[in-house]
Amino acid sequence: MYRILKYRMLKGIVTRHIAPEALGEIESTGKELKTLIRKKFGKSLHIREVDTGSCNACESEIISANNPIYDLQRFGINFVASPRHADALLVTGPVSKNMLLALKKTYDAMPEPKFVITVGDCALDCGVFKGSYYTAGAVAQILPVALHIPGCPPSPSAIIKSLLAFLRQHD
């Protein structure tokens, strides 16, 4: 316990002191994001993530957006374990034929109103997996997509910024 406390005191708040150049931008983006989310979703935006055939680097960046440095949660965005708790569905990867049914079922299980976000180049047009015998198509061919976040994979700050730009647009 003593070790934890000591380490904690010495380390300080990492969210502030890593990558100071990018910090101003993220902080101001984040503040605005928080206000927008409060206004639109009551208190917070809940996202359910589904991987339909990604290489997992996209997942890794989404997880990174939740680490103590970017700490997406402090702006009111939460990743939830069940589609029943979600406002938004976040999809990564081209849609493998094997995931088609699971993707549709997950979407159907979400309460209205709901919207779909895609993350990564694969999710937009199957990316490097274009033309495979086993892709059922891009996500937009299967579900109505409201927002796409480009990149291979998009960085955590790109993910946060895209979310803000999107919410601002639909203000």
Added chain:
Amino acid sequence: MDCAGIINEIKAKFPGFSVISAVQNYPDEICLYVRPEIFKDTCLVLHKILLSPVKMLFALDERKMANKFTVHCVFLSAKSGQWVTVAIDVPAENPCFDSLAKSIYSASLFEREIYEMFGIKPEGNPDLRRLRLHDEVWPQGSFPLRKDFAGAPKNISAENLPAYKFSKVEGNGIFEVPVGPVHAGIIGPGHFRFSVAGEPIINLEIRLGFTHRGVEKLFEGKFLTQALRLAESVDGESAFAHSLAFTQAAEKIAGISISLQAAYARAIFLELERMYNHANDIGGIAVDVGFSFPAAIASIIKESILQLNEKLTGSRYLKGINTVGGVLRSPEEHEIRMVSGFLKEIKKDFNQLAKILTTSVSFMDRVDTTGVLKKKTAEDIGVAGLAGRACGIALDLRKNFAGVYHEAKFKMAVEQSGDVLARLRVRIAEFEESMRLVEFFLSKITPGETAFPQPQRKEGEALGFAESWRGPVLYWLKTDCNGAIERCKIVDASFCNWQGLSYAVLGNIIPDFPLCNKSFDLSYPGNDL
């Protein structure tokens, strides 16, 4: 060891043995072509002599040129640092070969794969269920890796397709818990079916293939440099290991030997990849017992390394840095200094992380003796890499093959107990060793030097390999006379190791499953291809 050496060794155990031809195209690859009748016995003898499970078993469709299929079975000779392949021809009509599965268990999954992708029957294999082409969406009789495959079958009606048959545990009081394919976390998809009697798990069947994207087929027809991008996207968290294994095979074919500088730079990137992933896993193990503070430290370490990767290569996941013939960019003088500074910080954080975990009694209580994988089981299944080293299988391609790691006096981490704690200990030891290795290679590197030869378009076949953070990643490549890829077979360590997980959880309770799972941390996309 040369061809004659291995032939004599086989003959000593198997007097009826003879080869059609034996070739050694590269110092570390021996290939023996034999008659199909003695395929099984030859493999069995090699399996015993080399103490190696089946490392790769795959088919090629050569019907157009030679009216036949061929099947290759690859073993590892750890002692001599070589790959030994047994190859046979399989007739184009009624294609089949003698199954190895009943004698060498590690061949089972590969044989199922050959049957599903090529329609070549491993005669005598009791389980021919498909791995990736799910029965519910793909009709029987359509084989994607055959050369005359004309694309996905159209107008399939789901009603006519059968459902997958899970193995059933019968008896009083057994109940089944199905989980997935979509899980609660931000993670890939897979289906886990537990059979439990009271609390303990008595069977776990893992059904994968959900992220199958037909990668091996996509490689076909591409040129080496084009295909590299695809290799990096097979498994994004080991993007560099995959690209390394691919380029190694490509370089062998093109007859390029890379510069020592490039070899150092590659080793640095490979170790950085290992470090961010090991940190991530150690954090994951802490999360799964509900110990969030060390998990936060681990994610800070991971983020620091990702940022370091970006500074060095322009990509957080080390994509686009490796190329056939070398690396596109190697660290500059000031970057070398920067990395050393970074490593010092990381070392401090990592020591804290390791100490907090190993001095917490309740944490140790959760991981000690949980999820034991026995050495014998692991050997039979062909578990490789970190999961193997945690139960006493002392194999690491960095150790077994000559190269810059020998110069660095690489120390392999091995544990005996095979539980979650052992896997955690191996991870911690490997992370520390990787830090040392990065420092060592940095001290050897001449700043900024990146010259590399342009690859020639050539015909050939070769095996490339890399020890990723999970274990061996193997690429077997064959190109045609224009230099286009004819066949690319990929084996990620996850392919066999997933089975290891299903044995490790037996006797444990379902709430400990996430912990066991995280301690293996296997790849969905690397397995599903």
